[in-house]
Amino acid sequence: MTTTTAPPQTGTARTTLLLGGAAAALAGALLLSLAVGSKPTAPDQVWAALTGTADPHTTAVVESRHPRTALGVLAGAALALAGLLMQGITRNPLADPGLLGVNAGAAAAVVTATAILGPASTAATVWWALPGALAAGLVAYSVGGRESGGGTVRLVLAGAVVSAVLTAYVQAVSLNMPEVFDSYRYWVVGSLAGRGFDAAVAVLPFVAVGALLALLLAGGLNALALGEETATSLGANPVLVRSGGLVAATLLAAGATAAAGPIAFVGLAVPHVVRALVGGDFRHQVPLALLAGPALLLLADVVGRFVLRPTELMVGVVTAFVGAPFLFYAVRRMRETP
Amino acid sequence: MSTVRGAPPLLRVGNAVALPLHPRSLLWTLVLLAALLAAAAATLSLGRLGIPATELVDALTGDTTPAQEFVLRRLRGPRLVVALGTGAALGLAGALFQSVTRNPLGSPDVIGLNAGAGAGAALVALALPGVVPVPLGALLGAVLAVVVVATVTGTGLRHPGRLIVAGIGVAAMASALTHFVVAALARDQASVLYAYVNGSLSARSWEHALTIWLTLALAAPPLAALARPVALNEMGDELADSLGARAAATRAAAITLSVVLSAAAVGVAGPIAFVSLTAPQIARRLTRAAGPNLVVSALVGALILALADLAVQQVPLGEGLPVGIVTLAVGGVYLGFLLVREWRRGVL
Numbered sequence: 001m002t003t004t005t006a007p008p009q010t011g012t013a014r015t016t017l018l019l020g021g022a023a024a025a026l027a028g029a030l031l032l033s034l035a036v037g038s039k040p041t042a043p044d045q046v047w048a049a050l051t052g053t054a055d056p057h058t059t060a061v062v063e064s065r066h067p068r069t070a071l072g073v074l075a076g077a078a079l080a081l082a083g084l085l086m087q088g089i090t091r092n093p094l095a096d097p098g099l100l101g102v103n104a105g106a107a108a109a110v111v112t113a114t115a116i117l118g119p120a121s122t123a124a125t126v127w128w129a130l131p132g133a134l135a136a137g138l139v140a141y142s143v144g145g146r147e148s149g150g151g152t153v154r155l156v157l158a159g160a161v162v163s164a165v166l167t168a169y170v171q172a173v174s175l176n177m178p179e180v181f182d183s184y185r186y187w188v189v190g191s192l193a194g195r196g197f198d199a200a201v202a203v204l205p206f207v208a209v210g211a212l213l214a215l216l217l218a219g220g221l222n223a224l225a226l227g228e229e230t231a232t233s234l235g236a237n238p239v240l241v242r243s244g245g246l247v248a249a250t251l252l253a254a255g256a257t258a259a260a261g262p263i264a265f266v267g268l269a270v271p272h273v274v275r276a277l278v279g280g281d282f283r284h285q286v287p288l289a290l291l292a293g294p295a296l297l298l299l300a301d302v303v304g305r306f307v308l309r310p311t312e313l314m315v316g317v318v319t320a321f322v323g324a325p326f327l328f329y330a331v332r333r334m335r336e337t338p
Numbered sequence: 339m340s341t342v343r344g345a346p347p348l349l350r351v352g353n354a355v356a357l358p359l360h361p362r363s364l365l366w367t368l369v370l371l372a373a374l375l376a377a378a379a380a381t382l383s384l385g386r387l388g389i390p391a392t393e394l395v396d397a398l399t400g401d402t403t404p405a406q407e408f409v410l411r412r413l414r415g416p417r418l419v420v421a422l423g424t425g426a427a428l429g430l431a432g433a434l435f436q437s438v439t440r441n442p443l444g445s446p447d448v449i450g451l452n453a454g455a456g457a458g459a460a461l462v463a464l465a466l467p468g469v470v471p472v473p474l475g476a477l478l479g480a481v482l483a484v485v486v487v488a489t490v491t492g493t494g495l496r497h498p499g500r501l502i503v504a505g506i507g508v509a510a511m512a513s514a515l516t517h518f519v520v521a522a523l524a525r526d527q528a529s530v531l532y533a534y535v536n537g538s539l540s541a542r543s544w545e546h547a548l549t550i551w552l553t554l555a556l557a558a559p560p561l562a563a564l565a566r567p568v569a570l571n572e573m574g575d576e577l578a579d580s581l582g583a584r585a586a587a588t589r590a591a592a593i594t595l596s597v598v599l600s601a602a603a604v605g606v607a608g609p610i611a612f613v614s615l616t617a618p619q620i621a622r623r624l625t626r627a628a629g630p631n632l633v634v635s636a637l638v639g640a641l642i643l644a645l646a647d648l649a650v651q652q653v654p655l656g657e658g659l660p661v662g663i664v665t666l667a668v669g670g671v672y673l674g675f676l677l678v679r680e681w682r683r684g685v686l
Contacts, residue, residue, distance in 0.1 A: 161670055
């Protein structure tokens with residue numbers, strides 16, 4: 001199945017324009033994320049608080065929104081890039097950390113650690129989430145990733161199977177241990193709220209390394225998109241690109257998942273939008289996803305803050321509803337035979 | 339005997355009903371009934387509160403101590419009867435669905451029905467506690483999920499691949515809602531709700547038993563009437579139409595009946611994963627017969643759920659777990675095995 005329908009284009013001016021637009025959207029999302037909440041703050045007040053000229057109360061309110069905003073930027077970028085990489089490696093437009101069972105793998109590992117060692121800091125959680133995420137992703141990929149036949153559905157189904165089994169395990173453990181259940185049920189919904197700066201700091205290295213790898217791999221992914229043999233003849237090493245991409249995607253997905261919980265569909269939706277905007281060139285897609293992912297996640301978080309006033313709708317719920325239509329759109333484009 | 343070589347004799351009731359009687363299916367029906375009897379006896383007699391097997395027949399015929407009466411009438415009796423009925427309903431629902439979608443994976447739970455039911459139950463429990471019964475919420479959620487899936491595929495429920503992926507999408511939305519409600523409630527309520535949204539048989543009453551068995555009884559006549567047209571449908575729409583089976587109408591009726599049966603099962607036991615997926619496939623393998631294998635599928639479904647619930651009650655590690663978690667784990671592994679095998683053969 002081909003993932004791209006757009007002709008190869010090098011519209012660098014267009015990409016620059018789009019990058020500018022995405023940067024502006026991200027700046028707007030940042031501002032909104034700092035301004036919207038149980039005590040709304042006007043934009044000029046937010047600016048005053050950031051530059052240290054606001055009254056102490058306003059400053060305190062805006063500062064209380066710093067951690068979740070930082071986490072939103074990191075998690076949004078990480079999920080968008082992870083999805084982009086996975087779609088590039090598997091050449092499957094439905095690849096996404098959540099759909100491939102990576103989130104469930106991270107959850108299973110984290111719950112196991114919590115059950116044995118008690119609740120841990122986010123930094124410790126990431127180190128648990130990583131092997132879990134990698135193992136689950138590898139199982140799903142090795143079961144369903146073969147390219148012959150109609151791999152699109154296959155990979156998603158394999159991911160669903162991995163998720164089902166791991167979810168059963170997670171639920172069995174958490175229902176037997178009230179403390180594990182208590183932390184699990186807040187984590188699994190996917191939320192940026194109620195986590196300190198330490199969560200963002202803990203996952204920053206993982207996201208940074210993953211993003212760097214993604215930028216380095218962009219050329220190789222372009223070659224891979226042309227098919228295994230063409231890629232080799234172009235001087236790219238498909239095995240290296242694939243394994244590098246898998247490592248990067250795992251670092252990114254596990255980092256985001258450990259910090260914010262499993263957040264569905266950002267990894268699916270952002271690459272689709274990005275591809276529609278700049279076409280199939282990964283050297284253009286990666287930077288745009290890096291800006292668009294955070295913008296989308298922050299906006300989803302802002303929306304979640306006022307739809308259910310006075311309570312909040314967690315960002316994971318909002319993204320599920322924002323992202324699912326992208327899946328349905330992809331469904332309608334599927335060929336008649338699976 | 340029929341004149342066509344290899345075609346089984348038919349059990350006819352008037353003009354509407356013509357059930358094929360395969361010797362192999364009959365044999366497995368008897369074997370499964372015996373296994374069900376054994377599972378039922380084990381459910382009632384094992385463990386600390388069990389009624390010893392030697393006293394079981396006496397106890398069932400009314401000669402009980404008060405303690406045994408409590409176990410039989412309140413504790414394990416209704417739970418067992420609900421498990422059998424729910425398992426049968428799920429097996430039937432899956433058999434119909436897989437047959438008319440011509441898709442071994444087309445089962446109500448794969449297309450998001452379970453997740454929708456869980457979300458419906460959760461939202462009702464959070465938003466309207468005590469006003470709307472939780473099973474009614476589950477029912478509405480289940481129906482809504484199927485409607486959404488049928489709508490977003492753009493091809494209704496025909497295309498297997500689209501159906502599955504759309505189902506995964508609907509399931510993701512539904513479980514996001516469920517997780518939200520579980521996080522929003524107090525811990526005690528949350529763990530009760532969580533057990534329900536995974537599918538549980540603990541503390542079921544005779545009312546639950548009545549609900550599911552009444553549904554089965556009401557579904558039986560249309561099921562009997564549908565068995566033959568559904569089997570014809572497997573040969574393809576055109577052929578079925580030319581044989582007078584009216585493929586589209588049959589499919590609509592079968593899917594409606596399948597959703598009703600699944601929804602009733604969800605109503606009494608919560609969304610139990612994978613029974614409706616696996617039971618018809620096992621039935622097909624046992625009987626090696628084409629068509630939906632309704633009776634055998636129902637018996638296999640009942641046996642799976644009875645055994646899973648027996649495990650939950652008697653295996654030390656599983657104690658107190660909702661039975662749906664057991665079927666989710668076992669069914670998930672089975673589904674994985676099935677996928678790998680079908681892909682090796684290049685079938686799927």
